[in-house]
Amino acid sequence: MEEKFDVIIVGAGLAGSAAAYKLAKEGLEVVLVERGPYPGSKNLSGGVLYGRVLEKLIPEYWKEAPVERYITNQIISFMSENASFNIDFRSQVFNEQPYNAFSVLRGKFDRWLGEQAEQAGAMLVPGIKVDRVIVENGRAVGIAAGDEEMGADVIILADGANSFLAQQLGLRGRFNPAHLAVGVKELIGLPRETIEERFRLSGNEGVAYGLVGFATRGVAGGGFLYTNQESISIGLVMHLDELIETGLRPAEVIEDFLAHPSIAPLIRGGKLLEYGAHLVPEGGLAMMPRLYMDGLLVVGDAAGLSVNNGFVVRGMDLAIGSGIAAAEAVLEAKKKNDFSVQTLGVYQRLMAESFVLKDMQTYAGAPDFMKNERLYKVYPEFLASLMTAIYQHEGVPKQHLLPMVMQSLKNSHLSLLALAQDGLKGVRSL
Amino acid sequence: MNRMSLPEKLAVNKYELDEGHPHIEVKAEICNAICKTKACLFVCPVGVYSEQEGKVVADWAGCVECGTCKAACPTEALVWEYPRGGFGIIYRYG
Numbered sequence A: 001m002e003e004k005f006d007v008i009i010v011g012a013g014l015a016g017s018a019a020a021y022k023l024a025k026e027g028l029e030v031v032l033v034e035r036g037p038y039p040g041s042k043n044l045s046g047g048v049l050y051g052r053v054l055e056k057l058i059p060e061y062w063k064e065a066p067v068e069r070y071i072t073n074q075i076i077s078f079m080s081e082n083a084s085f086n087i088d089f090r091s092q093v094f095n096e097q098p099y100n101a102f103s104v105l106r107g108k109f110d111r112w113l114g115e116q117a118e119q120a121g122a123m124l125v126p127g128i129k130v131d132r133v134i135v136e137n138g139r140a141v142g143i144a145a146g147d148e149e150m151g152a153d154v155i156i157l158a159d160g161a162n163s164f165l166a167q168q169l170g171l172r173g174r175f176n177p178a179h180l181a182v183g184v185k186e187l188i189g190l191p192r193e194t195i196e197e198r199f200r201l202s203g204n205e206g207v208a209y210g211l212v213g214f215a216t217r218g219v220a221g222g223g224f225l226y227t228n229q230e231s232i233s234i235g236l237v238m239h240l241d242e243l244i245e246t247g248l249r250p251a252e253v254i255e256d257f258l259a260h261p262s263i264a265p266l267i268r269g270g271k272l273l274e275y276g277a278h279l280v281p282e283g284g285l286a287m288m289p290r291l292y293m294d295g296l297l298v299v300g301d302a303a304g305l306s307v308n309n310g311f312v313v314r315g316m317d318l319a320i321g322s323g324i325a326a327a328e329a330v331l332e333a334k335k336k337n338d339f340s341v342q343t344l345g346v347y348q349r350l351m352a353e354s355f356v357l358k359d360m361q362t363y364a365g366a367p368d369f370m371k372n373e374r375l376y377k378v379y380p381e382f383l384a385s386l387m388t389a390i391y392q393h394e395g396v397p398k399q400h401l402l403p404m405v406m407q408s409l410k411n412s413h414l415s416l417l418a419l420a421q422d423g424l425k426g427v428r429s430l
Numbered sequence B: 001m002n003r004m005s006l007p008e009k010l011a012v013n014k015y016e017l018d019e020g021h022p023h024i025e026v027k028a029e030i031c032n033a034i035c036k037t038k039a040c041l042f043v044c045p046v047g048v049y050s051e052q053e054g055k056v057v058a059d060w061a062g063c064v065e066c067g068t069c070k071a072a073c074p075t076e077a078l079v080w081e082y083p084r085g086g087f088g089i090i091y092r093y094g
């Protein structure tokens, strides 16, 4: 190999750029290789970044970064075919610095973080697809792209949910569709004033909806709607195994979702700006690959790091957190000039001590809980039936609440035992 | 919002087409011989796959590179890789 660097990072998503930024700041020679023409050009999120971890890397990042709105209003919505039951939480606590969460658009945000890494001294190489990791005597020593090769002490795989490279290296096996979800998203442009009026927002406040039930036609997963400055991010996340079973077409499901009577008025008059799709690793700890080998670490979605409980999809913060942990492990290895698993393995410990693996543990039950079809089919119907009973006045005497609840339970074929079970499971796994 | 067809939606996206270098190849003999689900025909969010004269074909230009088809395909019929560096979907927003 002609050239050799301290670190080569494959993929300039949030995980890769966070690692590159930290390592370059510490003076290491870092190459950040990205297959897209610029960082973010291949990346897609719903888009709520829980940014406290980024604050640690880049203090007051929101002052410079292209963030959209800080989220002050969280809405959980249970949707049936023609009704929706919302829990609407709005708090002024969320519009204080350092903000809890921002809506972001990855095409802009990742580009910015990539630039920060570059300014810190990393060499960004866009437009190059890495074909394979070069391994010698069981140790990763470089990368190959086309007929070019490049060497490094450490390779960091930050190549996202599909991570073909981790698969090539045998760090993970073939994907199980039960561990993946398909995300489909539309970006809908609307004037700033319309968004602020429609969603009752002032200034740069924003709202985040998590929607379950009819949104996905009962398939495990959920819908989301997030406000940006002059657009709305709206879409669905659907478990792949159930999509295959049901034969539903994501493009049709999202079309019906957008036409739902609770959604259509929110996007009325909007103009489609982009249509995209991306996989979400949903398997939790069960799908996590081996996180390291001699001379190599795996971070972000490539490491299966994401948490989804139906209402909140998180992965960006875990990507950044793992990028930082990987950088710390590399710095340790550099100090000892030992890039074998003995030293690099500290990455596993750093992750275990940080919120990244702790949250993965906390939500270890979420993937199973998410597979409970009552969440999508029965509860939204139950709530719609109960609320209709409470508010519908047909000129006949009303019942007390309890009989109405019992009748609605019956209408939606829900037993009290199942209700208690789900309640307990939910409280334990979410 | 007015209802739009899938091709109309995709027309809004930005792509850098790598003419003459398809990044998806379907070995239709395998599909016909052993595939029970033909999942690619419906799971693809942009409708890349269709059956033409009894053979599964990929109209790859609209692909947004999510990898769903590859993950859903139960056989080795799908030879799928990312387009060459710099080509394919270019998200302006993401």
Ligand SMILES: Cc1cc2nc3c(=O)[nH]c(=O)nc-3n(C[C@H](O)[C@H](O)[C@H](O)COP(=O)(O)OP(=O)(O)OC[C@H]3O[C@@H](n4cnc5c(N)ncnc54)[C@H](O)[C@@H]3O)c2cc1C
Binding pocket: A010, A011, A012, A013, A014, A015, A016, A033, A034, A035, A036, A039, A040, A042, A043, A044, A045, A046, A047, A048, A049, A050, A128, A129, A130, A131, A158, A159, A160, A161, A182, A183, A184, A185, A235, A236, A237, A277, A278, A279, A280, A299, A300, A301, A302, A305, A306, A313, A314, A315, A316, A317, A319
């Ligand atoms: C619909 C949807 C909604 C979501 N909503 C949220 C949300 O609201 N909040 C949240 O926190 N998370 C959300 N997520 C999850 C989040 O998007 C991911 O967890 C996050 O993008 C992971 O970042 P990453 O850097 O690990 O991977 P990615 O962002 O996927 O980056 C991987 C990078 O590697 C590059 N690459 C891949 N292969 C190669 C190669 N061979 N050579 C060179 N470069 C390569 C890619 O081009 C890309 O730039 C959502 C995901 C989806 C799909």
Ligand code: SF4
Binding pocket: B026, B030, B031, B032, B035, B036, B037, B038, B039, B040, B041, B056, B072, B073, B074, B075, B076, B077, B078
């Ligand atoms: S899912 Fe795979 S094997 Fe089945 S039809 Fe599609 S490409 Fe062929």
Ligand code: SF4
Binding pocket: A277, B043, B044, B045, B046, B047, B048, B062, B063, B064, B065, B066, B067, B068, B069, B070
């Ligand atoms: S990668 Fe995604 S968009 Fe491309 S063909 Fe496969 S499923 Fe369709």
